Amino acid sequence: MAGRTNTPGQTVSRRLLAVLDTFDVAHPALTLTEVATRSGLPVSTARRLINELRAWGGLERLDDGRYHIGMRLWTIGALAPQQRGLRAAALPYMHDLFQATQENIQLTVLEGTQALCIEKISSTKAVPTLTHIGGRLPLHATGVGKAILAFSGEELFSSVTEAGLARMTPHTITQPGRLAAALAEVRASRVAYAYEEMTLGAVSVAAPVLGLDGRVLAALGIVAHSRAALDRLAPAVRTAALGIARWAN
Amino acid sequence: MAGRTNTPGQTVSRRLLAVLDTFDVAHPALTLTEVATRSGLPVSTARRLINELRAWGGLERLDDGRYHIGMRLWTIGALAPQQRGLRAAALPYMHDLFQATQENIQLTVLEGTQALCIEKISSTKAVPTLTHIGGRLPLHATGVGKAILAFSGEELFSSVTEAGLARMTPHTITQPGRLAAALAEVRASRVAYAYEEMTLGAVSVAAPVLGLDGRVLAALGIVAHSRAALDRLAPAVRTAALGIARWAN
DNA sequence: TCCGCATTACCACTGGGTGGGAGAACCAAT
DNA sequence: ATTGGTTCTCCCACCCAGTGGTAATGCGGA
Numbered sequence: 001m002a003g004r005t006n007t008p009g010q011t012v013s014r015r016l017l018a019v020l021d022t023f024d025v026a027h028p029a030l031t032l033t034e035v036a037t038r039s040g041l042p043v044s045t046a047r048r049l050i051n052e053l054r055a056w057g058g059l060e061r062l063d064d065g066r067y068h069i070g071m072r073l074w075t076i077g078a079l080a081p082q083q084r085g086l087r088a089a090a091l092p093y094m095h096d097l098f099q100a101t102q103e104n105i106q107l108t109v110l111e112g113t114q115a116l117c118i119e120k121i122s123s124t125k126a127v128p129t130l131t132h133i134g135g136r137l138p139l140h141a142t143g144v145g146k147a148i149l150a151f152s153g154e155e156l157f158s159s160v161t162e163a164g165l166a167r168m169t170p171h172t173i174t175q176p177g178r179l180a181a182a183l184a185e186v187r188a189s190r191v192a193y194a195y196e197e198m199t200l201g202a203v204s205v206a207a208p209v210l211g212l213d214g215r216v217l218a219a220l221g222i223v224a225h226s227r228a229a230l231d232r233l234a235p236a237v238r239t240a241a242l243g244i245a246r247w248a249n
Numbered sequence: 250m251a252g253r254t255n256t257p258g259q260t261v262s263r264r265l266l267a268v269l270d271t272f273d274v275a276h277p278a279l280t281l282t283e284v285a286t287r288s289g290l291p292v293s294t295a296r297r298l299i300n301e302l303r304a305w306g307g308l309e310r311l312d313d314g315r316y317h318i319g320m321r322l323w324t325i326g327a328l329a330p331q332q333r334g335l336r337a338a339a340l341p342y343m344h345d346l347f348q349a350t351q352e353n354i355q356l357t358v359l360e361g362t363q364a365l366c367i368e369k370i371s372s373t374k375a376v377p378t379l380t381h382i383g384g385r386l387p388l389h390a391t392g393v394g395k396a397i398l399a400f401s402g403e404e405l406f407s408s409v410t411e412a413g414l415a416r417m418t419p420h421t422i423t424q425p426g427r428l429a430a431a432l433a434e435v436r437a438s439r440v441a442y443a444y445e446e447m448t449l450g451a452v453s454v455a456a457p458v459l460g461l462d463g464r465v466l467a468a469l470g471i472v473a474h475s476r477a478a479l480d481r482l483a484p485a486v487r488t489a490a491l492g493i494a495r496w497a498n
Numbered sequence: 499t500c501c502g503c504a505t506t507a508c509c510a511c512t513g514g515g516t517g518g519g520a521g522a523a524c525c526a527a528t
Numbered sequence: 529a530t531t532g533g534t535t536c537t538c539c540c541a542c543c544c545a546g547t548g549g550t551a552a553t554g555c556g557g558a
Contacts, residue, residue, distance in 0.1 A: 077326025
């Protein structure tokens with residue numbers, strides 16, 4: 001910007017967005033100094049930007065002085081088409097699946113080299129999963145992840161393997177070769193499994209939601225307790241994914 | 250900002266946010282010139298700001314050159330606590346209600362002088378409603394709106410009536426006096442009805458979700474076809490709202 | 499090919515942005 | 529009550545990032 005900048009080359013906008021970036025799932029509410037520290041901005045600057053956002057409705061202030069994301073941002077975020085169109089198309093199918101199984105149902109899309117959960121239906125009875133709406137999952141260790149990865153081309157596969165296949169449990173696939181083999185199977189069957197590769201005690205089936213051009217729009221998955229249940233659920237998930245694809249295109 | 254500003258007094262941040270504001274439910278995707286026109290900014294300026302947002306991930310570009318809200322904004326918006334906490338608390342109850350009734354279930358919060366829909370469950374069988382997630386509803390002509398209004402104090406009531414009670418159908422309450430009487434009844438029964446006041450052919454029951462301090466956190470409502478069904482549904486809605494309040498506090 | 503509109507690129511000019519620092523406010527410990 | 533530390537709020541001299549007119553380029557349709 002202008003003035004006595006410490007770090008020239010930074011635009012105002014970038015700073016403003018950096019303020020927003022300080023908030024995440026682990027830090028939904030922050031004080032002024034926390035925002036300043038996490039964003040690397042001087043306190044004065046952070047304060048001015050926060051107030052600007054506050055006047056607009058993007059940030060709100062709690063009684064204890066901490067700030068948190070406001071409804072204005074939520075409203076605008078809800079316009080993101082990946083989630084808008086897909087969600088509308090997927091929800092009825094997800095409810096059907098949920099009614100039939102009472103297990104966790106999740107809908108994810110690709111974001112970078114991770115799977116982003118855009119919708120989730122769960123009950124208190126289902127397996128507790130770490131995932132929340134807006135949360136991210138690794139592509140190599142989850143059913144939904146593999147369903148996306150299998151239909152996303154060589155390029156993504158490379159960047160994922162190069163980034164390293166992090167081991168989450170003893171069952172996680174950490175060798176690129178074994179992952180490639182698993183993905184080939186997914187392509188053939190159009191269904192992806194994950195057996196306690198992400199969390200011990202949780203298994204999952206997932207199916208890709210494919211666009212007319214063959215690209216993956218999303219992946220629909222169920223997380224359940226027992227391995228046995230999966231074979232019974234797989235056809236249901238595949239059918240639901242096909243149904244969603246029909247509406248989403 | 251700096252430079253040959255046409256409208257001094259405008260901050261960069263305000264312009265950046267004005268760009269975001271050009272997107273809404275009716276205009277989820279816009280071209281550069283549309284953004285410039287709707288925001289009142291020169292094309293050059295709009296372009297620079299758009300690119301700044303794009304680099305960050307807040308906007309994305311379609312093949313046809315149009316821009317739309319990106320997943321980055323959605324992810325951050327998902328952190329808004331009003332929707333995060335409430336949604337998590339409400340979803341199980343909403344599913345229960347949906348399973349039992351197969352009608353539209355909606356969860357709304359107060360935003361300004363309107364009700365903002367933060368979650369909705371519907372099926373193809375249910376009454377088609379205009380509402381979508383992220384959409385706004387008038388406070389005086391809907392069940393959820395009245396449930397919120399009834400427990401929100403005199404101040405809000407004044408601003409709503411002063412803004413004018415817009416007539417949506419012949420059944421809409423447009424006289425402040427009659428509205429006040431209706432709200433008193435809501436306060437007594439803790440349940441709000443709306444009989445074709447918003448849309449002909451659609452009736453609704455709603456109940457407020459009250460915080461420990463007595464303030465309304467949200468309103469839970471069902472939209473159905475027939476007036477007869479409402480009396481049957483009212484206790485269920487009230488119970489569910491109480492259940493949600495227990496978790497949300 | 500020509501015309502009209504949307505998008506991209508450039509750049510001289512300047513006012514909005516910057517951040518250090520001073521003071522207020524708050525809290526906990528002494 | 530006093531001290532010391534931390535966080536928040538406010539101010540303002542300095543100046544560089546932001547601005548937007550203009551021109552070039554791209555893209556269809558007539």
